[in-house]
Amino acid sequence: MSAQLVQFLLTGLTVGAIYALVALGFAIIYNASHVINFAQGEFVMIGGMAAAAFVEAGLPLPLAALLAVGGATLVGLALEKLAVEPARGAPVVTLIIITIGASILLRGLASLIWDKKIHALPAFSGETPLKLGGATLLPQTLWVLGATVVTVALLWWFFNRTLTGKAILAVSHNRLAAQLMGISVRRVLLVSFGLSAALGALAGVLITPISFTSWDVGVMLGLKGFAAAILGGMGSGPGAIIGGLALGLIESLGAGYLSSAYKDVFAFVIILAALIFLPDGLAGRRRATERV
Amino acid sequence: MASPAAAAPPSASRRGIVALAIAVALLPLALPNNYTYEIAILVGLNAIVCVGLNLLIGYAGQISLGHAGFFGLGAYGTAILATRYGWPTPASLGAAIAGVALLAWAIGRPILRLRGHALAMATLGMGIIVAVVIATEDRYTGGPDGMSVPPLGIAGYVLAGERHWYWVVGVLLVATVWLAQNLIDSPRGRAWRALHGSEVAASAIGIDPARHKLSAFVLSAALAAAAGALTAHYSGFITPAKASFLHSIELVTMVVFGGMASSLGAVLGAAVLTTLPQLLTVFKEYEMVLLGAVLMLTMIFMPQGLVPTLGRALAAARRKPR
Amino acid sequence: MLLRAENLAKRFGGVRAVQDVSFALAPGMVHAIIGPNGAGKTTLLNMLTGIYLPSEGRVFLEERELTGQQPHRFAAAGIGRTFQNLQIFFNMSALENVMAGRWLHERGSFAAAALRLPQLRRAERHCRAEALSLLDLVGLTRWADAASDAMPYGALKRLEIARALAAGPKLLLLDEPAAGLNPTETHEIDRLIRELAARGITIVLVEHNMKLVMGVSGHVIVLDEGRLLAEGEPREVSADPRVIEAYLGEEAP
Numbered sequence: 083m084s085a086q087l088v089q090f091l092l093t094g095l096t097v098g099a100i101y102a103l104v105a106l107g108f109a110i111i112y113n114a115s116h117v118i119n120f121a122q123g124e125f126v127m128i129g130g131m132a133a134a135a136f137v138e139a140g141l142p143l144p145l146a147a148l149l150a151v152g153g154a155t156l157v158g159l160a161l162e163k164l165a166v167e168p169a170r171g172a173p174v175v176t177l178i179i180i181t182i183g184a185s186i187l188l189r190g191l192a193s194l195i196w197d198k199k200i201h202a203l204p205a206f207s208g209e210t211p212l213k214l215g216g217a218t219l220l221p222q223t224l225w226v227l228g229a230t231v232v233t234v235a236l237l238w239w240f241f242n243r244t245l246t247g248k249a250i251l252a253v254s255h256n257r258l259a260a261q262l263m264g265i266s267v268r269r270v271l272l273v274s275f276g277l278s279a280a281l282g283a284l285a286g287v288l289i290t291p292i293s294f295t296s297w298d299v300g301v302m303l304g305l306k307g308f309a310a311a312i313l314g315g316m317g318s319g320p321g322a323i324i325g326g327l328a329l330g331l332i333e334s335l336g337a338g339y340l341s342s343a344y345k346d347v348f349a350f351v352i353i354l355a356a357l358i359f360l361p362d363g364l365a366g367r368r369r370a371t372e373r374v
Numbered sequence: 375m376a377s378p379a380a381a382a383p384p385s386a387s388r389r390g391i392v393a394l395a396i397a398v399a400l401l402p403l404a405l406p407n408n409y410t411y412e413i414a415i416l417v418g419l420n421a422i423v424c425v426g427l428n429l430l431i432g433y434a435g436q437i438s439l440g441h442a443g444f445f446g447l448g449a450y451g452t453a454i455l456a457t458r459y460g461w462p463t464p465a466s467l468g469a470a471i472a473g474v475a476l477l478a479w480a481i482g483r484p485i486l487r488l489r490g491h492a493l494a495m496a497t498l499g500m501g502i503i504v505a506v507v508i509a510t511e512d513r514y515t516g517g518p519d520g521m522s523v524p525p526l527g528i529a530g531y532v533l534a535g536e537r538h539w540y541w542v543v544g545v546l547l548v549a550t551v552w553l554a555q556n557l558i559d560s561p562r563g564r565a566w567r568a569l570h571g572s573e574v575a576a577s578a579i580g581i582d583p584a585r586h587k588l589s590a591f592v593l594s595a596a597l598a599a600a601a602g603a604l605t606a607h608y609s610g611f612i613t614p615a616k617a618s619f620l621h622s623i624e625l626v627t628m629v630v631f632g633g634m635a636s637s638l639g640a641v642l643g644a645a646v647l648t649t650l651p652q653l654l655t656v657f658k659e660y661e662m663v664l665l666g667a668v669l670m671l672t673m674i675f676m677p678q679g680l681v682p683t684l685g686r687a688l689a690a691a692r693r694k695p696r
Numbered sequence: 697m698l699l700r701a702e703n704l705a706k707r708f709g710g711v712r713a714v715q716d717v718s719f720a721l722a723p724g725m726v727h728a729i730i731g732p733n734g735a736g737k738t739t740l741l742n743m744l745t746g747i748y749l750p751s752e753g754r755v756f757l758e759e760r761e762l763t764g765q766q767p768h769r770f771a772a773a774g775i776g777r778t779f780q781n782l783q784i785f786f787n788m789s790a791l792e793n794v795m796a797g798r799w800l801h802e803r804g805s806f807a808a809a810a811l812r813l814p815q816l817r818r819a820e821r822h823c824r825a826e827a828l829s830l831l832d833l834v835g836l837t838r839w840a841d842a843a844s845d846a847m848p849y850g851a852l853k854r855l856e857i858a859r860a861l862a863a864g865p866k867l868l869l870l871d872e873p874a875a876g877l878n879p880t881e882t883h884e885i886d887r888l889i890r891e892l893a894a895r896g897i898t899i900v901l902v903e904h905n906m907k908l909v910m911g912v913s914g915h916v917i918v919l920d921e922g923r924l925l926a927e928g929e930p931r932e933v934s935a936d937p938r939v940i941e942a943y944l945g946e947e948a949p
Contacts, residue, residue, distance in 0.1 A: 083486025118491055120623075172677030175437070179630050180673045182623055194659055296388050305498070305619065312495045347506045350499035357496045358484040399878050560809035560816060561823070564788070564796040571785030577767035578745060578777050579863045580800040589806075636785070 087288025089337040090215035096223045096292070098330020099230040100126075103285035105314065105322035106237070107278035113254030113317045114267075114274035117177045119187040121161060123304020124192075125279045128154040129286025131192055134201035151283040157188070159281025162272050165307045178256030185300070192297040205291040226288045230332060233284065234323060241319070250274060254317065302346065306333075348363065377430030387555050390638045392504050393549060398544040402537075409537035418543035419601045421644035424628045425547075425554050425637050426597030431626065432634030433558060434590035435570025436486065437494045441502020441598050441619060441625050446508055446617020447474050448599025449606035453523040454514055463526045463607060471599045478595030479588065486587040509614040523606040539608050546604075547641070551598065552580055554637045564588055567635075597609025598625075600671055631672060698723040698898050699744070699775075699867055705756035713739040714922045717753070720899065721867070721915070725830050726893050728901040728909045728930075731919035732942065737902045738780055740919065741869055745777050746770035757867070772800060776865030778856040778884075780872045780902075786845045790836060790855055793844055794827040797862025830858045850881040857888065861897075868892065869900045874908055886912055910934060918942070934947060 104122060111119045129150050135145030152171050172180075206225045211218040240249035252260040253270045261267055285303075286295065310329045314321025329349050336348035384481030394495040407413050423445060430436050453619050461469070483494045526533045533542065557563050565586050568576040573583050606612040615621065624647065632643020650668065654661040676683040697720040706714040721727050729737050737831045742748040743899040746767035754763040757773050765773075785793050802823045810858040833835050839847055844855065853873055855897040860911055870889070874882045882905060889912050893899055899942055909916065910930040918925040918933055920942045926933050933939055 112491075116383055118494070165674060172673070175630055175634070176677045176679075179627055180670050182627060183666045183669030185666070186662055187670065190660070190662025190664075190666055194663065201380075205447050227572045276518070302617070305502070305667065307497060309499065312492060342477075343510050344506065347503050350502050354485075354496055354499045355493055357488055360547055556810050556812040560820070561795075561799055561802045561804055561813075562806070562809050564792060565799055567788055567792075568785050568796045568799075571787045572783040574747065574767070575779065575783035575859075576796075577782075578771055578779075579797045579859065580771040581770050581796075582766070582768045587877075673787065 084241075085217045086338070087088075088214065090111070090334045092163070092217065092219055092223055094331035094334030095327060096226050096330070097289075097334060099226050100285045100289045100303070100308050101310045101329050102323045102326025103230060103233065103281050103288075104303060105326045106234075106319060107281045107311035108274040108308055108311040109314075109317055109322040110250070110278045111273050112273050112311070114250060115177075116174060117166065117167065117181065118308065119275075119278065120178060120304065120308075121188060122278065122282055122307060123300030123302070124185050124188040124290075125154050125158060125282025125300070126286040126294065126303050126307075127192060127297065127300035128188070129283025130290035130299065131196050131202065131297065132204050132283075133287045134248060134290060134295060135196055138201075138202060142220070143206065147287045151280055151286055155276045155280045158275040158277075158282075159272060161279075162275035166271065167268065178223030185304070188296055189300070189334055198297050200294050200296045201286070201290070201312075202291040202294050213278075213319035214328075220292060224292045229284065229288055233281070233356075237319070246270075246273060263282060281358055283301065306349050309349050313353055387559070387637070391548065391552055391555060394549045394638065398548055401544075402540065406535045407493050411540050413649060415536065415539050415543050416605075417645045417648045418540075418547045419605050419608070420625070420628065420648050421547055421641040422543075422550050423598045423625055423641035424548050424599040424632070424644040426594035426634075427636060428559070428629045428634060428640035429554055429566070430590045430594040432630055432636065433563065433570060434566040434587055436587055436590065437490075437626075438591070438622075439498040439626060440495050440504070440622050441497075441594065442617050442619070442621035443501035443504035444474050444595040444598035445602035445610075445621065445625075446479065446614065447477070447504060447570035449523075449612045450508055450515055450521075451599070452603040453612050456524050457521065458514065462528060464528050465522060466525065467600075467603045467607070470603045471596055471680065473594040475592050476605055478592045480593040482588045482595075483584070486584060486591060492553075498622070499527070501617070502619055505617040505619065506612055509615050512570030515614070516596055518614055520611055523609070523612050526604075526607040532677075533596065533607070543604070543608075548684070551637050551641065558637070562586070562589070594624065620633055627669060630679055631669070633681035633683070636679075636681045639679055639681035646680070665680065697721060699755070699756060699900075700759070702754045702756070702758040704740065704743055704755070705751050706743060707751045707790055708735075712922055714919075715854070717919070717922075717926065718893040719747065719927060720820045721898065723866070723898045724893075724896055725911040726899045726901060727887060727915045727917065728903060728913040729917045729919060730903065730906070730909055731925070731935055733927065735919040738871060738921075741777065741871055741900075741902055744770075744800070744869060745775055750899075770811055771863060771865075774864075774866035776860040776863050776867065778853075778873060780875065782852050784852050784855060784858060784859075788844060789840075790831065790842050790847060790851075791824070791827055791840045792843050793855055794830050794858045794862050795823050797830075797859035798823050798826060800863050825832050826869050827862060830861055831855075831893070833861070833904055834858045836839055836883065850877050852882075853877065853881075853885070854888070854908070856929075861892070867898045867900065869902070871902045873901070874903060874905045882908060907931075907944040 103127060105127065107122050108119065111117060132150035132153050133146045136149055137143055161184055165184055166177065169177060169180055205222045209219045211220055241251055249265045250270050252265055252275065253267055257267060306329060310325035311322045313329060314325030332352050333345060333348050337345035398677060405414060427438065427441055430438055448524050450495065451473055452466040455466035455469055456463050481500060484490060485493065488496055508515050515521060565581045568585055570579055571581055577583055602616065626648045628643035631641050631647060633639030653660060654664050657664060701717060701719050704714055704717045717740060729740065731737055740750065743750050746765055746769065750763060754761055757775060762770055762773055763847040779923055786797060788796065802819055803940055804816055825913060830841060831840055834857055836851055836858065839851055857873065874885050877885065886908055889899060901909060901913060916930050916933045917927050918939050925942060926936045926939045
C-alpha cells in the first residue's frame with residue numbers, strides 16, 4: 083500500500099469519525115422525535131469554540147474540553163425545553179424550521195460572544211508526527227479515533243444496558259406504546275437532545291486541533307453529518323457510524339485522487355447516487371410500510 | 375344546467391389576488407426613495423420563488439432544500455449566455471428558464487420517488503452540488519467573486535431604474551399568483567392536494583403520484599429560475615451565494631412562515647422575511663441573533679404559519695358578539 | 697367475467713400471506729370476501745388494486761391483464777376502492793374529497809387550468825354538481841362544505857365510498873365499510889350497497905359482519921390462512937362444514 087493511500091485512508095477515517103459522531107447526534111434526536119435537528123452542526127461549533135476560548139483564558143485543556151462539552155449539553159437541553167417542547171404538536175416541517183432558526187441564533191450568538199476569527203486548540207498529546215507505513219500520522223488522529231471508539235462503546239452500553247437508554251429506544255420504536263408503559267416521552271426527548279449536543283461538542287473538541295474552528299464551522303459539518311445519517315439509514319445508530327466513516331473515506335480519497343476543489347461535493351454526489359439507486363426502506367417494488 | 379347550489383362561492387383567494395394587485399399598485403405612494411424601491415423589488419422576486427415553492431411544499435406536500443440551486447442556475451444561465459456568448463438578454467433569459475425546467479424534469483424523476491427526509495437530503499445535495507460547481511468553475515462563472523450581468527433589454531430599449539423594474543416585477547408577481555391560484559382551484563390543484571392528503575388514496579382514484587409531483591417540481595423550479603434570472607439582470611451582478619444552501623433554507627422558511635397551502639401566505643412570508651433582515655442591519659452584529667429568535671418564536675407560537683393563524687384569529691373575532 | 701384472479705400469491709419475507717388464490721367475479725353482482733383476521737383479505741385486496749405486486753399470479757379486468765401496473769393504472773382501468781384505515785384527504789372539505797375523485801373524468805388541459813379559461817369554469821361547475829349528487833347518494837349533503845377532519849367516523853366511511861364512486865369504477869372494492877359502525881349506520885351501508893348494486897356497479901365486500909355479508913351478497917369467497925377455503929352462494933358457504941369450523945363458529949363482532 084502506497085504511503086499516499088495510507089495517508090488518505092487515515093485522514094478519511096479521522097474526518098469520518100467526526101461525521102459519525104455528528105450523524106449519531108442526528109439519529110438519536112430523529113429517533114426520539116422524528117425531527118431533523120438542523121442545529122446539530124452548531125453543537126460541534128460550540129464544543130470547539132468554547133474549548134478554544136477557555137484555553138485562551140488560561141484553563142488547562144482537559145478542563146476546558148469538559149466545560150465546553152458540558153456547556154453544549156446545557157444548550158442542547160435548553161433548545162429542547164424552550165423551543166422543541168412548546169411546539170410539540172406542530173407539523174414536522176415547522177419543527178425543522180425551528181431548529182433552523184436555532185442554528186441561525188446560535189451562530190449569531192457565537193459571533194457575538196466570541197468572534198468571527200479562526201481559533202485553534204492545542205493537540206492533546208503534542209504535535210510530533212508519528213510514522214506508520216511510510217505515512218505520517220498526527221497523534222491527534224489517534225485521539226479522534228480512540229475517543230470515537232470509546233464513545234460508541236459507551237453509547238452501546240447506555241442504550242442496551244441502562245433503563246434510560248432502553249426507554250429512548252422504546253420511544254423510537256413506538257411512541258404511544260412507550261407512553262402507555264409509563265415512559266415519559268418528554269424526559270426521553272430532553273435526554274436525547276442533551277446527549278446529541280454532548281456528542282457534537284465532543285466531536286468539535288476532538289477535531290479542532292487538526293482543522294481549527296470558527297463561528298460558522300458547524301454549517302458544513304452539520305450537513306455532512308446529516309448526509310452520513312441518511313446514508314446509513316436515518317435513525318440507525320450503527321448506520322450512522324458506518325455512514326460517517328464511509329463519507330469521510332470517500333471524501334478523502336476523492337479529494338486526493340480526483341479533485342480537491344470539489345472535495346465538499348463528493349459526499350453529496352455519493353448520497354444522491356445512493357438515494358436514487360438504493361432508496362432506503364423500499365420492500366420489494368411497493369412499499370409495504372403503510373397498513374391500508 | 376348547474377343548479378344554484380352548485381355555483382362556487384366567491385373564493386377568498388380571488389379577493390386576495392385583487393387585494394394584492396391593489397397593494398402593488400398603491401405601494402409606490404409609500405416608498406420614499408430608491409432604497410425602499412429596491413427592497414420592494416427584492417420582495418417581489420423572492421415572492422415569485424415562494425409562490426412556486428409553495429405549490430411544491432404546501433400543496434403537493436413535497437420538500438425541497440435545494441431550490442436556491444434553481445434560482446442560481448437561472449441567474450448564471452442568463453448571465454453566461456449574455457456575457458460570454460453574446461446572446462440578446464431576452465433570449466438568454468428564456469433559454470435559462472427553459473434549461474432549468476428541463477434539468478428539473480430530468481433530475482426530478484428519480485428524486486421524487488423518495489419521501490420525507492430522504493427527499494430533503496436529495497434536494498439538499500442537489501442544491502449544494504450546484505452551488506459548489508458554480509463557485510468552482512470560475513472560467514465560466516467568475517468563481518466565488520461572481521460575475522457582472524448586462525441589463526435586460528431589446529433593440530436599444532434597456533430596462534433600468536428602480537421604478538421601471540418595480541412595475542415589471544409587480545405585474546409578474548400578480549400574474550404568478552393568479553396562475554398559481556388558478557391551478558390550485560382546478561382538478562390539477564386537487565390532485566396535488568390529494569397527493570398531500572394520502573398518496574395511496576390518490577392513486578386509488580387514478581392520480582399518478584410521480585407525474586404530479588414532477589409537475590409541481592418543474593413548475594416551481596422554472597419560477598425560481600425566472601426570479602433568479604430577473605434578479606441577475608436587475609442587480610447587474612450575481613454571486614454563488616444566491617445558489618447556496620442558506621438561501622434555499624431562507625426560501626423554505628419564507629414559505630412555511632407565511633403559511634403553507636396559501637399563495638398569499640407565501641407572498642407575505644417573502645415580504646416579512648426579506649424586509650426584516652434589511653431592518654435588522656441597523657442592529658448590525660445582532661442581526662443573526664434577532665433573525666434566529668424571530669424565526670423560532672414565530673414558529674413556536676404560530677406553527678401553521680402567519681396567514682392561517684391570522685385567518686383563524688379574524689374568524690374568531692368575527693364570531694364574537696359585538 | 698369482470699375480474700379474474702389467477703393463482704395469486706404474496707410473500708413477505710418468510711410469511712405467506714396469500715397462497716394460490718384463483719377466482720372470477722361476474723359483473724353486476726355483490727361479491728364478498730370473508731375470513732378470520734389474518735386470512736389475507738386485505739393483502740388480496742391490495743393485489744387487486746396494484747398496491748402490492750403479487751409474488752405469483754395474475755390479475756385480469758375484462759380479460760385485460762393488469763398485473764404489475766402501478767396502482768393509478770388499476771384505477772384508470774376501472775377498479776375503485778375504499779380503505780380499512782380511512783384514507784380521507786383531511787386537508788380538504790368533504791365536497792373537495794369527492795371532486796378530487798373525479799380526476800379521471802375532469803382532467804382538462806394545463807393551459808385551460810392555468811389561464812382559467814371558460815371551458816375550465818364550466819368543467820368545475822359540472823364537477824361540483826356531480827360531487828354534490830354523489831354526496832346526496834351516500835346521505836352526506838349537509839356535510840358538503842364541512843372540513844373533513846370535523847366529520848364523525850361513520851360519515852367519513854360514507855365519504856370514502858362517495859369519493860371512490862366519483863371515479864366511475866366498473867368494480868368497487870369496499871374494505872370493511874361497516875367496521876366500527878353501530879347497527880343504524882350499518883343498516884345505512886347495507887341500503888347503500890343495495891342501491892349501488894341496483895345501478896349496475898359490481899361490488900366486492902370485504903367484511904367481518906356476517907349478517908351484512910349474507911344479506912346483501914350473491915357470491916361469497918372464504919379465505920383462511922391465505923388460501924381459498926370455499927366459494928359459492930351465501931347459503932352454500934354458510935352450510936359448508938369447513939367454513940363453519942374455520943370461521944363461522946366465531947361470533948360476529
